Amino acid sequence: MGYRRTAFIKSTGLLLLSALLCIACSATNGADATRDSGGAGRHSIELLNVSYDPTRELWREINANFISSYEKETGNRLSIKQSHGGSSTQARAVIDGLEADVVTLASIIDTDAIRRKGLIKDKWIDRLPHRSLPYYSTIVFVVRKGNPKDIKDWADLVKPGVQIITPNPKTSGNGYLSFFGAWGSVVLRGGSREDAVKYVTKLYKQVPVLDSGARAASTTFVQRRIGDVHLTWENEAHLEVREANRELELIYPTISIRAEPHVAVVDANVDRRNTRAAAESYLKYLYSDEAQDIIAKHYYRPGNEVFLKKHLDVFPDMRLFNITEIANDYFDAHKQYIAEGGVFDAIYKPK
Amino acid sequence: MASINRKVLPGFFLSLSYSVFYLGILVLLPISACLFRAGSLSFEEFWSAVWTERARAAYLLTFGAAFVAAVANLFLGLVLAWVLVRYSFPGKKIVDSLVDLPLALPTAVAGLVYGSLYVDKGWLGQYLVPLGIHGAYSRFAIVLVLIFIGLPFVVRTVQPILEDLDPEVEEAGASLGGTRWQTLRHIILPTLYPALITGFSLAFARGVGEYGSVVFVSGNEPYTTEIAPILIVARLEEFAYSEATAIAMVLLGLSFAMLVLINMVERWSMRHEH
Numbered sequence: 061m062g063y064r065r066t067a068f069i070k071s072t073g074l075l076l077l078s079a080l081l082c083i084a085c086s087a088t089n090g091a092d093a094t095r096d097s098g099g100a101g102r103h104s105i106e107l108l109n110v111s112y113d114p115t116r117e118l119w120r121e122i123n124a125n126f127i128s129s130y131e132k133e134t135g136n137r138l139s140i141k142q143s144h145g146g147s148s149t150q151a152r153a154v155i156d157g158l159e160a161d162v163v164t165l166a167s168i169i170d171t172d173a174i175r176r177k178g179l180i181k182d183k184w185i186d187r188l189p190h191r192s193l194p195y196y197s198t199i200v201f202v203v204r205k206g207n208p209k210d211i212k213d214w215a216d217l218v219k220p221g222v223q224i225i226t227p228n229p230k231t232s233g234n235g236y237l238s239f240f241g242a243w244g245s246v247v248l249r250g251g252s253r254e255d256a257v258k259y260v261t262k263l264y265k266q267v268p269v270l271d272s273g274a275r276a277a278s279t280t281f282v283q284r285r286i287g288d289v290h291l292t293w294e295n296e297a298h299l300e301v302r303e304a305n306r307e308l309e310l311i312y313p314t315i316s317i318r319a320e321p322h323v324a325v326v327d328a329n330v331d332r333r334n335t336r337a338a339a340e341s342y343l344k345y346l347y348s349d350e351a352q353d354i355i356a357k358h359y360y361r362p363g364n365e366v367f368l369k370k371h372l373d374v375f376p377d378m379r380l381f382n383i384t385e386i387a388n389d390y391f392d393a394h395k396q397y398i399a400e401g402g403v404f405d406a407i408y409k410p411k
Numbered sequence: 412m413a414s415i416n417r418k419v420l421p422g423f424f425l426s427l428s429y430s431v432f433y434l435g436i437l438v439l440l441p442i443s444a445c446l447f448r449a450g451s452l453s454f455e456e457f458w459s460a461v462w463t464e465r466a467r468a469a470y471l472l473t474f475g476a477a478f479v480a481a482v483a484n485l486f487l488g489l490v491l492a493w494v495l496v497r498y499s500f501p502g503k504k505i506v507d508s509l510v511d512l513p514l515a516l517p518t519a520v521a522g523l524v525y526g527s528l529y530v531d532k533g534w535l536g537q538y539l540v541p542l543g544i545h546g547a548y549s550r551f552a553i554v555l556v557l558i559f560i561g562l563p564f565v566v567r568t569v570q571p572i573l574e575d576l577d578p579e580v581e582e583a584g585a586s587l588g589g590t591r592w593q594t595l596r597h598i599i600l601p602t603l604y605p606a607l608i609t610g611f612s613l614a615f616a617r618g619v620g621e622y623g624s625v626v627f628v629s630g631n632e633p634y635t636t637e638i639a640p641i642l643i644v645a646r647l648e649e650f651a652y653s654e655a656t657a658i659a660m661v662l663l664g665l666s667f668a669m670l671v672l673i674n675m676v677e678r679w680s681m682r683h684e685h
Binding site: 149151152228230231232269270271272279283286394399405409410 | 464465468523526527530531532533547548626627630631632633634641644645646647648649650651654
């Protein structure tokens, strides 16, 4: 027994000691990290832009242009790292400690979750022009070559025999934006709430696969050739059609949701890393003529009216309704329609 | 006692402390963090998060599919291990290393590949779907992909035991007048039971936790093909951390209970064979 007890005491002691060591290590590591980046006054600066999935190509081009103009202007060396993933997964990563200097996420729901943890200051949305929206986007349709099912607008989606590919609104931003678009297409054209519930119920019954994310839904539609119509971001739709060698076509419905991917500086991180000046001018650059042109080139709708008009050939006129027309705001809409116990849950009945 | 022990196992304290510490950091710490999160809910909140009709359907599917796949692997794995140990044929080395592939392949890739094979227009699907066999976007699809994921566990636990099993004991059985079935039933299988049960429980546990491949083949339809990990992701998407961990705790509790049960079966079988 005595032997066992001493073994126990020894091992517990060792355990505690190593735990202490661990804490000590991480504490000094933290101090080192701040000291390193604290000296970023005149030499080299590194920014991390945490964004959502389809923006890869957009940011690559914007970053290259911004870096050269910034280095010319200030004499500092700048490098910008990008991180991409599902929008809310990215938001959770920032909340859990990913040191993003700026976040350029798909939805205010994700950006504001970071504010609620105190990493971004209140009223962040008013710090940049157009409510911190250098660009916006919407949900459009992609159909098979020749549009065999003759899909022109939301009402055509629920025709018998039409299969719709759209990701799960519960696990995907693309998914809930599509839901909002579908809902708005009914209630903003004279339909009642009951009509809208009936419509979305019918619509989701015709979704053969409820993929968990936007990328999985694209795979299902393009590679596996399942479904007649794919509801997706406007910029993704353009890429999908372009890469499919004329096998797919883009259809603009007459009405859709105005999707708002806000941008914001992560205050807590830029203050600690001493990168605020660079991060702020990075986001301001997005409103410049040069950047607005790049944005349009990548099929995001430029926040600046002049540039939107300049590219009217790629952004045909359609009614983009605001989320405030079907709910108080995005948070309210998500709660009413998507979250646990919302409209979406009522669509599915146990079998 | 103590002095003898020390000589037999040099560095006993160090290795014990290391094991306790290692387990603590890697297993117990994350689990207690999980408990801690879920603990921020009141009992009613916890219950309403984890015990909805939809969640129950998802638990049943998750454990059911993992169980069916593990049973299938028990037979497939045994046969495969048998072939690999007892026969020699050209390309045996390659087959042997293929067995480990499911462990190395990112599971999302497995899901994508399986899905593309079995969809309506896929290589296999174009023949199977007209026959009513839906190997994609169905419960069957989940089982299929879990069989793939779990196969190495049974093969690799059974294989070394079979290698140690001298063919002479089979011959002895035969020379004593036993039929082939009796030899298998009374000589080979009893030796293999513990390994089979270990392989089964590993494959089963792996199946319960699998997410990456399943989301690509299951269709994720609530009540029919929605697995429990999808519910966790859905709650995380709402930034409802506590509710998500609550569901995770239920999965963890159920898995733990299953593993304890399997361990008890293993002990029971060992007691009865020897």
